[in-house]
Amino acid sequence: MRAMLLAAAVFALGCAAQPAPRAPARPASAAAPAERTSPSAEASTKAKAESDEYTRYELLAPETAQFHILYEVTAMAPGATVFFNPIRKGSAASGERVTDRMTGQDLRFEVVSGQEARASGLPRADLETDYIRIHLPRAVPADGGQVRLLIEKTYKDPKSYFREGEAIVFSRSLGIKRNSVVLPPGYELTSCNVPSQVLSEPDGRITIAFWNTGPDAAPLKLTARRLSP
Amino acid sequence: MRRLSCLAVLVSLPALAAAQERRDNRLTERAHQDRDIVYFLQPPETHSFDLYHDYTESRTGVDKYVNIVRKGSRASKPSAKILDTGETLKTETLRGEEITRAKVDIGEAVQPDSEAVVIRFPAVAKGHSVRLRISETYTDEKSYRLEGDELVFDRSFGRPHNAVVLPAGWYVTASAIPATVSQTADARIRLDFVNPRPDEIAVLIRARRRKSP
Numbered sequence: 001m002r003a004m005l006l007a008a009a010v011f012a013l014g015c016a017a018q019p020a021p022r023a024p025a026r027p028a029s030a031a032a033p034a035e036r037t038s039p040s041a042e043a044s045t046k047a048k049a050e051s052d053e054y055t056r057y058e059l060l061a062p063e064t065a066q067f068h069i070l071y072e073v074t075a076m077a078p079g080a081t082v083f084f085n086p087i088r089k090g091s092a093a094s095g096e097r098v099t100d101r102m103t104g105q106d107l108r109f110e111v112v113s114g115q116e117a118r119a120s121g122l123p124r125a126d127l128e129t130d131y132i133r134i135h136l137p138r139a140v141p142a143d144g145g146q147v148r149l150l151i152e153k154t155y156k157d158p159k160s161y162f163r164e165g166e167a168i169v170f171s172r173s174l175g176i177k178r179n180s181v182v183l184p185p186g187y188e189l190t191s192c193n194v195p196s197q198v199l200s201e202p203d204g205r206i207t208i209a210f211w212n213t214g215p216d217a218a219p220l221k222l223t224a225r226r227l228s229p
Numbered sequence: 230m231r232r233l234s235c236l237a238v239l240v241s242l243p244a245l246a247a248a249q250e251r252r253d254n255r256l257t258e259r260a261h262q263d264r265d266i267v268y269f270l271q272p273p274e275t276h277s278f279d280l281y282h283d284y285t286e287s288r289t290g291v292d293k294y295v296n297i298v299r300k301g302s303r304a305s306k307p308s309a310k311i312l313d314t315g316e317t318l319k320t321e322t323l324r325g326e327e328i329t330r331a332k333v334d335i336g337e338a339v340q341p342d343s344e345a346v347v348i349r350f351p352a353v354a355k356g357h358s359v360r361l362r363i364s365e366t367y368t369d370e371k372s373y374r375l376e377g378d379e380l381v382f383d384r385s386f387g388r389p390h391n392a393v394v395l396p397a398g399w400y401v402t403a404s405a406i407p408a409t410v411s412q413t414a415d416a417r418i419r420l421d422f423v424n425p426r427p428d429e430i431a432v433l434i435r436a437r438r439r440k441s442p
Binding site for chain 1: 256285313423
């Protein structure tokens with residue numbers, strides 16, 4: 001059940017770090033606007049809840065239809081002590097883990113309803129959506145401070161990752177701008193529709209990596225086949 | 230003849246090594262690089278621009294960041310902090326012999342006009358990382374100048390993500406490299422450049438002052 005609830009976080013859609021409410025009875029005060037400073041360089045940047053997103057998809061054995069996801073994101077809202085990651089229902093996820101990238105420390109998290117998210121720091125949470133609420137290891141520092149997170153999970157999605165004859169296909173709309181996909185061991189890349197770097201991992205696996213410079217999600221489709229032994 | 234061949238080999242070995250290094254650098258994952266710089270142009274008569282540079286250090290044991298100031302540029306007002314904690318870091322600007330005496334490796338031979346900004350921080354522990362913000366003001370007559378009524382910013386960028394914010398009251402009239410354009414909270418025009426390729430882009434921006442504020 002928990003795995004179902006945690007399934008399919010929509011990484012591309014509005015994760016949000018918010019200051020924790022000072023008092024639960026007054027949730028409106030929880031969403032304090034980003035702190036403003038004098039018209040300095042930093043004040044000229046847009047106030048954002050998160051930034052620097054990057055996702056790495058490591059394709060597991062094709063018959064499992066599973067891939068391991070490593071999602072890097074940075075909480076930016078000054079004073080935030082929790083971070084919300086929306087969840088999309090419908091697929092099964094497992095092996096969830098959240099890490100503080102500054103220290104490598106595991107972080108506590110739980111699944112909350114949209115209503116609970118609203119009450120605990122995300123006033124504009126969608127009531128139809130569940131969220132992963134991550135407890136940040138320290139409040140986001142003011143004046144451009146950050147808390148850098150790594151969210152990991154293994155995802156099963158036969159619609160995104162499947163066999164087509166002799167080929168394997170990874171077909172997925174990716175909203176995050178920076179992405180990489182690592183093929184299973186022993187596979188060669190045969191097609192990729194988004195211009196990408198092709199690189200080799202130290203263990204010989206092939207990686208494709210790209211930076212989507214456009215405003216829309218990248219409709220990535222790549223195919224691969226097993227190399228002869 | 231044989232001596233000449235040996236000499237040729239000796240000369241070409243460093244060149245080969247450099248070429249190999251360039252090839253290797255190109256084969257790093259560009260999408261995973263998270264170094265970026267935002268430039269805030271000051272009035273063009275000053276030839277100055279503030280900038281901040283965000284950088285993550287994750288190599289175990291590393292305890293300083295050395296920013297080599299480009300030839301032709303002068304750096305001033307350096308400051309630095311750890312973005313993860315907000316802690317302010319000490320900076321020092323070293324020139325010529327000072328760099329040698331401090332035993333700071335700038336990755337090239339130290340010249341009398343070499344300039345480096347050194348930021349020291351607690352050594353990175355295994356499994357940890359630190360995100361730094363280094364702020365400076367650069368003055369560079371060649372990169373940033375007035376041509377008649379137009380502001381010209383002409384500079385190559387090597388990092389995947391850079392942004393340039395025009396001075397208040399100026400509007401963009403040309404940008405040679407594709408950019409997304411937005412307005413900052415204080416109504417200045419900002420151009421964001423994302424280069425997904427492992428090479429440099431030769432950014433050339435021209436702008437004019439608005440007649441009405």
